[in-house]
Amino acid sequence: MRAIVTDGSNTVWEETRDRPKPAAGEALVRIRAVGICGSDIGLIHGEGPPWTRYPLVPGHEVCAEVVELGSGVDSLEVGERVSLHGFIYCGGCTPCRTGRYYQCDELKEIGFTIDGGYCEYASFPAETLRPLEDDISDVEATQIDSAGCTLHALSRVETTFTDTAAVLGPGSLGLFGVQLLRAQGVEDIVLTGTRDERLRVGERYGATETIHVHDTDPVEALLEYTDGEGVDLCVETAGAGDVVNTCLKATKKRGSVVLTGVFDGSRAIDPNDIVAKELEVVGGVTAAHAVDDVAALFRRGDLSVDGIVTHEFDLAEYESALDTVTNRDDGVIKAVLRP
Known part of the structure; x- marks a missing residue:
């Protein structure tokens, strides 16, 4: 079978490998x-996480x-389509026993510590697969994990119908964030970003205001939009630039800040922004317990990938696909590979 491999040195290559056999407790799957x-x-x-x-x-x-x-394995059937949630955990450490399995002391993660889905066939633990x-659709299924990351993070804070929320970053996480906030009843949503076409997609999904951060200082714009008070909730999904400081400075007193982006390094902040305003600041990572809720939201039409998954490539075109995503060519937001 064909598999695409990286060693973390800005190099990607194709290998021909034997099709795997499922071990006890595993299922062999064909990647769709x-x-x-x-x-x-x-x-x-x-730039992967430390456990890569x-x-x-x-x-x-x-x-x-x-x-x-x-x-x-009796939880799955041959021929069944499945989505993946990639955490493999011990079940016995303190985080696992308190329900935070995604912070397991012995955490393994498919696509980071264990070979993932850039291939034609893979054997995965049955508990990581959801019928x-x-x-x-297949494309919606690929985004259950991504949307689950934002849903899990938002579940850590309270929202109300009268909130004004800001979403920083109109990538897939941010565009799912706009949709999820609308599904929670939040109707006043500001979306910030650097690409007009992505901001327009956010408007389609219910963003009431957009801010192009190359044209306008986002902190000043958010404060002006809220008459100097700041937003009730700021959701960071970009994982780049100075977005953490933007959140801390643009959120109102006793407001909430949700961080979901994965950064390439540390960032300097002024902790007095948190202390003086008594901000609630939480982080969120993708979580298997969110996948059923995400699937339900897709099924009832409260989540969509329309305009978010913009490109599809054959697995053999992986170089072109990765270049397109890396360089953000051709209006790409999210691309999928089809083995």
């Missing part, structure tokens, strides 16, 4: 579609079809 996440680009450049293990087949935004079951309903 796999999203190219911004963190995949980071992996290629050696190279060389590696990237890819955690997976839709697949079950081909063969290992012994002891898909017929009315969820």
Whole structure:
């Protein structure tokens, strides 16, 4: 089978590998579609999380079809379509026993420590695979993990119908964030970013105001929009630039800041912004417990990938696909590979 591999030195190559056999507790799947996440680009450049293990087949935004079951697997059926949530955890450490399995002391993650979905076939632990309903498309299935990241983070703070929220970054996480806030009843949503075409997609999904941060200082614009008070909730999804400081300075007293972006390094902040305004600041990572809710939102039309997943490539075109995403060519927001 074909597999795409990186060693974290800005190098990607194709290998021919034996088709894997499922071990006990695993399912062999045929990859139907796999999203190219911004963190995949980071992996290629050696910017993965500390637990990354190279060389590696990237890819955690997976839709697949079950081909063969290992012994002891009775939760799946051959021929079933599945989505992936990539955390593998011990179940016995303190984080696991308190429900925070995604912070497991022995955490493994498909696409980061274990080979992921940039290939034709893979064997994954059965517990990481969720059977898909017929009315969820392959492309929607690839984004269940991505949308789940934003949903999990937003679930850590309270929102009300009268809130004004700001979403920083009109990539997939941010555009799902706009949709999720609308689904929660928040109707006053400001979206900030650097690309007009992405901001327009956000307007389609319910952003009531957009700010192009190359044209306008986002802090000044958000304060002006709220008559100097600041927003009730600021959701950071960009993982780049000075967005953390933007959140801290543009959020009102006793407001909430949600951080979901994965940064390439540390950032300097003024902690007095948090102390003086008594801000609630939370982080969020993708979480398996969010996937059922995300699937339900896709099924009832409160989440969509229209205008978010903009490009599809054959797996053999991986170089062109990765270049397109890295350089943000041709209006790409999210691309998927089709093995």
